Amino acid sequence: MDDDYLSGFTALLVQYDVLGAFWTNIQLTFFGALLALVVGTVLAVMRISPLPSLAWAGGAYVNIVRNTPLTVIMTFLVLGAWTQLGLSLSTNFTWNFFWFGVVGLGFYHASFVCEAIRAGVNTVPVGQAEAARAIGLPFLSAARLVILPQAFRGAIAPLGNTLIALLKNSTVAAAASVTWETSSVMKTMIEFQPNYIWEIFLTFAIGYVILVIPIGLLTTWMSNRLAVKR
Amino acid sequence: METGAPALVELKGVNKHFGDLHVLRDIDLTVRKGEVLVVIGPSGSGKSTLCRAINRLETIDAGEIRVDGKPLPAEGKELARLRAEVGMVFQSFNLFAHKTVLDNVTLGPRKVRGTAKAAAEQEALDLLDRVGVKNQARKMPAQLSGGQQQRVAIARALAMHPKVMLFDEPTSALDPEMVNEVLDAMVALAREGMTMIVVTHEMGFARKAADRVVFMADGQIVEEADPDTFFTAPRSDRAKDFLSKILVH
Ligand SMILES: Nc1ncnc2c1ncn2[C@@H]1O[C@H](COP(=O)(O)OP(=O)(O)OP(=O)(O)O)[C@@H](O)[C@H]1O
């Protein structure tokens, strides 16, 4: 019976709280992106700073973190930082895992944010920085008031790509024991309801497509709208 | 300019290399308060580098540069303070592309000097009025002509109350019909007693406003004289050769 089959599947979606799972990934993405943006901006400022030691440290961070698998970082956070070193981000057991997931996503994608912003900085003519220095702005003020505002506008497209990657990578929070996020829920559902395997897979795949496409459209639109006219 | 005026910018034995290229060779130069100095010379002779060295956009390898008696600080807050006292106008204007004309002029006073917004804007409007672009205050730089942009750049530099203004070929990126509006603003500034170092090939400006012309070639100061003497009776062969070329077109 087709109707039974369909209602059986919708019941599954409710039983396993698929919407709740997506909501978890959206939250991971939101907080992870905030953290990545802050840390990535700091790294970018370090990398363009006139102090060689800061520039070096920023470069070292980016090259190490960017080339480490995210699963390794997540596993390290939970097994190393939490289990071994006793670091805790929340007294609530599940929120603790959630915040480790956010930290892993944030610090990992910060390296990509840094590179996106640096690409944005390259779209800003050197004359802008020289003019800023010439009126007496120290490096940090010049970066904050003149270079970064223009760099961000030139970096919206690559930042959007990083956000999309972060959203998809939020499923790796499973490695930090965030077992109620989408990929973990999907795994459980398939294990217990293998007769619906295609429907389950398509539900999650389409769910992500629906989340990702607007981000791409929005960033393309913003990137055109906010472009600095020279 | 009174001849007894104190030295405002002093360069002693300044040397600068870009790799193997020796771009400034033993430059000794003194600019007195209120003096207008025109620097002229063939392409690649080091004029821009000289200008940029004076507010330390370029470092030097040897020698000493003093502004108002104080040696150029190496880095940090002190250097930023010095740069605020040395105005610079670039060939390519370099207005902050994401800020309105008014915000371009008020940024330095507000963020470097800590001037209140209303006061900074009032002074900015006065300065923009002086250079004839007050009615453009709310526009973005890209909406202005080159000549207008360069006049805004002059107002932006003046807003910091600099002791000396550096101009690096301020009119050479402009369409010919816009050159005069910028030169007029510069002549007015010179008449008001501003100390100016101007890299330019505009002889009209040099004759009208300059107290002295310095001719550079291959990183050296080859000749210096008052404008009339320099343009009518240059002494060195390099200067004669150079002048014959710029006088042709
Ligand atoms: N950042 C740099 N790195 C390497 N070489 C440079 C740099 N800046 C300038 N040079 C070289 O130094 C020499 C002097 O340059 P500078 O720009 O001071 O000359 P200029 O007299 O201003 O010439 P122009 O009339 O073309 O503006 C030139 O040969 C130039 O190619």
Ligand SMILES: [Mg+2]
């Ligand atoms: Mg030059």
